Every structure is written in structure tokens, then in C-alpha cells.
Amino acid sequence: MTGNPALAIETHELVKVYGETRALDGLDLTVRTGTIHGVLGPNGAGKTTAMKILATLLRPTSGNAQVLGHDVVREAAAVRRRIGLTGQTMALDEDMTGLQNLILAGRLQGLRHRPATARAEQLLEAFELTEVGNRLVKTYSGGQKRRIDVAASMVVTHELLFLDEPTTGLDPRSRSEVWQMIRVLVQDGGTVLLTTQYLDEADQMADDLTLIDHGQVVARGTPAELKTSRADGVLEVLLTDPSRRAEAGTLLARAIGAGVDAESDPSRLLVKIPDADQAARALGELARAGISVEDFTLGQPSLDTVFLALTGHSTLDDTREEEAEVRA
Ligand SMILES: Nc1ncnc2c1ncn2[C@@H]1O[C@H](COP(=O)(O)OP(=O)(O)OP(=O)(O)O)[C@@H](O)[C@H]1O
Numbered sequence: 001m002t003g004n005p006a007l008a009i010e011t012h013e014l015v016k017v018y019g020e021t022r023a024l025d026g027l028d029l030t031v032r033t034g035t036i037h038g039v040l041g042p043n044g045a046g047k048t049t050a051m052k053i054l055a056t057l058l059r060p061t062s063g064n065a066q067v068l069g070h071d072v073v074r075e076a077a078a079v080r081r082r083i084g085l086t087g088q089t090m091a092l093d094e095d096m097t098g099l100q101n102l103i104l105a106g107r108l109q110g111l112r113h114r115p116a117t118a119r120a121e122q123l124l125e126a127f128e129l130t131e132v133g134n135r136l137v138k139t140y141s142g143g144q145k146r147r148i149d150v151a152a153s154m155v156v157t158h159e160l161l162f163l164d165e166p167t168t169g170l171d172p173r174s175r176s177e178v179w180q181m182i183r184v185l186v187q188d189g190g191t192v193l194l195t196t197q198y199l200d201e202a203d204q205m206a207d208d209l210t211l212i213d214h215g216q217v218v219a220r221g222t223p224a225e226l227k228t229s230r231a232d233g234v235l236e237v238l239l240t241d242p243s244r245r246a247e248a249g250t251l252l253a254r255a256i257g258a259g260v261d262a263e264s265d266p267s268r269l270l271v272k273i274p275d276a277d278q279a280a281r282a283l284g285e286l287a288r289a290g291i292s293v294e295d296f297t298l299g300q301p302s303l304d305t306v307f308l309a310l311t312g313h314s315t316l317d318d319t320r321e322e323e324a325e326v327r328a
């Protein structure tokens with residue numbers, strides 16, 4: 001065993017190449033022991049690839065990764081013994097009941113029948129699945145399946161748990177149940193690495209965040225640090241007439257001398273702005289050009305804005321943009 005015990009995960013220059021695609025392109029990730037660490041990034045950023053390498057399900061093309069002090073390639077078995085994983089796609093036997101799936105998960109991880117059953121019942125209760133526990137999983141709703149899948153990764157407590165988009169597709173109440181379970185794990189001294197597309201989830205859940213794009217780290221820090229790293233205020237303008245957005249963007253860029261980001265909403269523009277006077281001047285320019293403004297806000301950037309500023313695209317809007325391209 002090597003490495004720094006304060007770090008549950010440490011990667012150096014991790015690269016994964018699939019044919020022409022560099023899914024990971026020199027990823028340096030560090031995760032502190034005992035924390036919830038969020039990995040954020042748009043579709044295709046490399047989140048699942050990174051998680052699979054760390055969980056020893058994939059081999060990196062180059063670079064190295066230490067998980068709980070063990071090299072993921074040379075000491076894969078040692079890593080595997082100490083981690084739990086919920087993947088982005090389900091790992092359940094749909095022809096068994098939820099209860100049977102959880103009991104099996106416990107048995108596979110060395111619990112005897114009685115403790116495995118007790119733990120399964122406790123998890124069904126915690127995830128509010130008791131009522132459907134004796135039904136075949138194939139009859140579950142998407143959200144129920146997702147919850148039982150996450151529950152299965154929590155049957156035994158692991159030092160490090162990987163959760164790949166644990167709450168995607170869940171309704172708000174189910175999401176907060178999953179969050180609560182995750183928090184309990186960390187209270188018990190565990191470490192959680194989770195990927196998410198939900199910025200509010202990252203903001204509320206994660207102690208630390210790593211933003212990735214194109215297989216590389218674009219920013220890291222606590223949610224608060226990331227937000228203040230873009231301490232400049234942000235002026236968000238909602239135009240009455242979306243067809244004048246390009247013109248408005250040019251005017252604003254000239255007035256403020258800063259970059260303007262076009263959001264995927266065709267009437268919206270974001271401008272980084274040093275002070276309120278500049279904001280007033282910028283809005284004045286628009287008025288003089290006869291471009292009418294429906295609404296505007298001046299404020300601290302949200303994590304979404306930070307992400308947009310760093311990567312040029314929003315995490316959530318990718319699919320919508322792709323759909324728009326298809327239609328265009
Ligand atoms: N088995 C594979 N063969 C070829 N390319 C792959 C394979 N798996 C992933 N990729 C590509 O690698 C890149 C990173 O994919 P990955 O699944 O890690 O992204 P992600 O960040 O998890 O995205 P999402 O938010 O959609 O889950 C993508 O361009 C993807 O198409």
C-alpha cells in the first residue's frame with residue numbers, strides 16, 4: 001500500500017482512448033477521504049469512463065490511479081474488495097423481487113442469510129420500497145428500479161462508494177431520499193464519488209467538485225469556491241425578441257469589453273460584469289439600439305453559470321442543443 005491516506009482517490013494523467021475518441025485526456029483527480037466528491041460534466045465528458053477505471057472495470061490506456069492506496073491495475077483485486085458501485089445502467093436481476101435482489105447482493109458480499117435479510121428489509125424501508133419489495137423488479141417504475149439499484153450498492157458499507165448518476169430520472173422526493181442515504185454513509189466515515197448532471201445536487205451534496213469536459217479537469221474546488229472563482233457579477237439579459245440576440249451580444253461585448261455567452265435559451269444572454277455601473281451602461285446601450293429587454297438580473301453566478309463560463313456549454317442543455325441541431 002502506498003500513497004497519501006488523506007486521499008481516497010488520486011489519478012495522474014489518466015488517459016483512455018477508444019478508437020478515435022480520447023474519452024479521458026490526462027485526467028488528474030483527487031478525492032479526499034471522508035468526503036462526498038461530485039464529478040460534473042456534460043454528456044460524453046468522460047465521467048463514466050473515469051468511474052469505471054477507478055472501479056477496476058476498465059483499464060486505462062495510460063496514466064495511473066490509486067484508489068484507497070492501491071493501484072487500480074496492479075492491485076485491482078484489493079481495490080475491488082473495498083469499494084461499492086452503482087453504475088449508470090442497472091445491475092439488477094429483473095426476474096427477482098426487490099427483496100431477493102438485495103438479499104442476493106448481501107450474500108454475494110459475504111453476509112449470512114439472516115443478516116442479509118435484515119439489511120435488505122432495512123434498505124427497502126429507507127428507500128420507501130417496502131410495499132413493492134415482494135414484486136418482481138421488472139414490474140417496477142423507472143424510479144423504483146433506480147432506488148433499488150442504489151440500495152443494492154449500500155447493502156454492506158464500503159469505504160468508498162461510486163455512484164454514477166444515482167438520482168437521474170428520480171422525482172424530487174426520491175432524490176432527497178437517496179441524498180439522505182448518501183449523507184449517512186459519509187457520516188460513518190465513508191467516501192463517496194458521485195457523478196451528476198444536476199447542478200443543484202452537486203451544490204447541495206458535494207464537499208468538493210471536479211468539473212470535467214473532454215476528458216480533462218476544467219475546474220475544481222468546493223461549490224462555494226467555484227462560484228466565487230467567477231466573483232465577477234453576471235448580468236443575465238432576457239430579450240423580448242430572440243432574433244436580435246446576436247446584435248445585442250455584439251453591442252454588449254463592445255460596451256463592456258468582456259465576453260458574452262449565449263445560453264441555449266434563444267432569448268437569453270449572459271455577460272460577466274465587473275460592477276453595477278457597467279451593467280447600467282450596458283443596458284443603456286441596448287435601449288439606445290432599440291433592443292427591448294424583457295427582464296434582467298445581476299448577481300452571483302450559479303454553478304450552472306460557472307460551468308457555462310468554463311466550458312462554453314451548460315451541463316444540462318447539451319441534449320436540448322443537440323435536439324435543436326437536429327431540427328435545424
Ligand atoms: N465502449 C466505448 N467505445 C467507444 N467509445 C466510448 C465507449 N465508452 C465511452 N465512449 C466515448 O467516450 C466518451 C466519454 O464517455 P463517457 O461515457 O465516459 O461520458 P459521460 O461523461 O459518462 O457521459 P454521460 O453524461 O452521457 O453519461 C464519449 O465520447 C463516448 O462516446
Ligand SMILES: [Mg+2]
Pocket residue numbers: 047048049088164
Ligand atoms: Mg456517464
